[in-house]
Amino acid sequence: MSVTSPRGFRASGVTAGLKTSGGKDVALVVNDGPSYASASVFTANRCRANPVLWSQEVVKDGVVRAVVLNSGGANCYTGAEGFATTHAVAEAVAEGLGVGAIDVVVCSTGLIGLTNDRGQLLGGVAEALSVLDAAGGPDAAAAIMTTDTVAKQVVVEGPDGWRVGGMAKGAGMLAPALATMLVVLTTDAVAEADVLDRALRAATRTTFDRLDSDGCMSTNDTVTLMASGASGVLPTEDQLTEAVTRACADLAMQLLADAEGADHSITITVRQAASEDEAVEVGRSVARSNLFKAAVFGKDPNWGRVLASIGTTSAAFDPADLDVAMNDVWVCRGSAPDEDPALVDLSGREVSVTIDLKAGDAAATIWTNDLTHAYVHENSAYSS
């Protein structure tokens, strides 16, 4: 269950010495074809890292032969020198594979404002090329971890024997339009680039895009889907979209479960909204309330802070008639206290918040985490 589960892919993960921890830090995923169709989505941040600036050009023609990733430094806000490093890495991978550098996606993660040692990085690339293997997926997944405590991998079986495989890293800046999240998805289905693009955008819209750990938007987020066509099976667009969505949802829940310093995974469901966009706006506003998130950490079912967040949005609702449940206990009905908050047991990891706007029939779910001492600690002392 990894990026090498679908046929037509090799991968590797090696130690180049970029990480102070001494762990694996360079990963390579190669599509051996026969097809090289791909699709990618990137962070919406306007201040993007050098690898993103490079890779956005790479993916334009819908062809990607390989993705090379490193942890131990994000190569972000590192100027022309940093961009030259990204370019050199793509060239080294391309030369090793006998392909063009313009078909090599580059991803970096770690501290921003830090220039990676180019020699070290290129040494890692050379080694990664030398140990590429059809069973190398797990090594690649390990090499992209930063503050992640576990590697995130997935495989989804499509009908007729094709698969979608995937790996992800990200435990901190999960936020709007992705977040220090690097994801590589592979499939041996036969698919054109435009179909892959629609499938990937549909999948990320309701998965990674609705994961909002701390409201911060990253600079390096990249999700790349490569299709080798090695199964020989041409799925329908619906079949492909469903499998890619399942893979993304699975990886998103793995990211949520491992978010930096979190004690609780919070699922916020907004119902009876006038539109899906308004449901998302309301859910996201609650997901970004430090006060609400600190209350959940303290096992306090503080529904008042939920209403206070809803009140900051422009969604349609009657401020005097909102209902809120926590873990299915309707602690607030008609914007006033109802069932006893003492009935809400917040001792477990999973917390659900359900909001009825009574303004329509649209709904959406946003996932977030609580705000904890460990979050503050990790992000005040973060250095790798």
Place this chain on the structure above:
Amino acid sequence: MSVTSPRGFRASGVTAGLKTSGGKDVALVVNDGPSYASASVFTANRCRANPVLWSQEVVKDGVVRAVVLNSGGANCYTGAEGFATTHAVAEAVAEGLGVGAIDVVVCSTGLIGLTNDRGQLLGGVAEALSVLDAAGGPDAAAAIMTTDTVAKQVVVEGPDGWRVGGMAKGAGMLAPALATMLVVLTTDAVAEADVLDRALRAATRTTFDRLDSDGCMSTNDTVTLMASGASGVLPTEDQLTEAVTRACADLAMQLLADAEGADHSITITVRQAASEDEAVEVGRSVARSNLFKAAVFGKDPNWGRVLASIGTTSAAFDPADLDVAMNDVWVCRGSAPDEDPALVDLSGREVSVTIDLKAGDAAATIWTNDLTHAYVHENSAYSS
């Protein structure tokens, strides 16, 4: 230096038993005239507390005779019963003063979703009426404290002997368009309600509105300015605006210095913006980055997180040409590392961040705090 420093005002602060701490919890500020002109601003939150719903009606005619405030419960999301309590409090004050209830502003602060004991509250009102005094300002300021560690008061001297006095509470939800912030301002200047309204809006726009402690918008925020005219002096509108702005700025800095659990007061100045609105947007985005604020707590001059926040805005700038200074050390120039971050000493309380957008000649300043263990603790265990 209090709300009773200007002539024509009496105030009191008493213990009604609403606060579990046993401290003063009911405050009253009365304008004895000869003029009763006033102006008020309220939270922009659509889910507002009962006292705000009441007081927004009270202030419409520009006449306010008294402001009654309680801590120990916000009377927010407490339904019709809570509104009836607010109304009963206004009636009790009105009866005691021989005025109309529709000229009595009511403010409450404390836990939301909690109904105050009406009998206790009315008992406090009766006592507060009985001890009204021209030297009662400090008692009133003490009675509105919640998690505040010190009372906040101010007096500003205008030309020709008139004054502006003020008191404020708020240490937590300082945020856009105010935040659990209750402020009463008094002046013995002669001023019409429309002049007071313009002066107050001008003053709050660049002071309380630019204080963003944790990004959360409160449900109870109220700022009321009352003019007694007792000095007999009619200042120009500019003089009045300047004095009110100085009073608001002073109180805002007192709130910032006492923000819940904060180790650092952070002043974010955005320069060379295309417009003041864009400067505010950029400053606010940085002020709301949990990652940046946790870094400041950890004494880490993490300018990369500043750029990542700027990149989420729609302001005009070149992502490859941003300059950022922390405590006047230009750690980032041209969106790349410049001066050594080790030169930034973050051991003191005051931290400055200066951002040059190089897109125009507008500027704005936003004030915020760092994100600390103490913030998480206070807001996970907050119960009064």
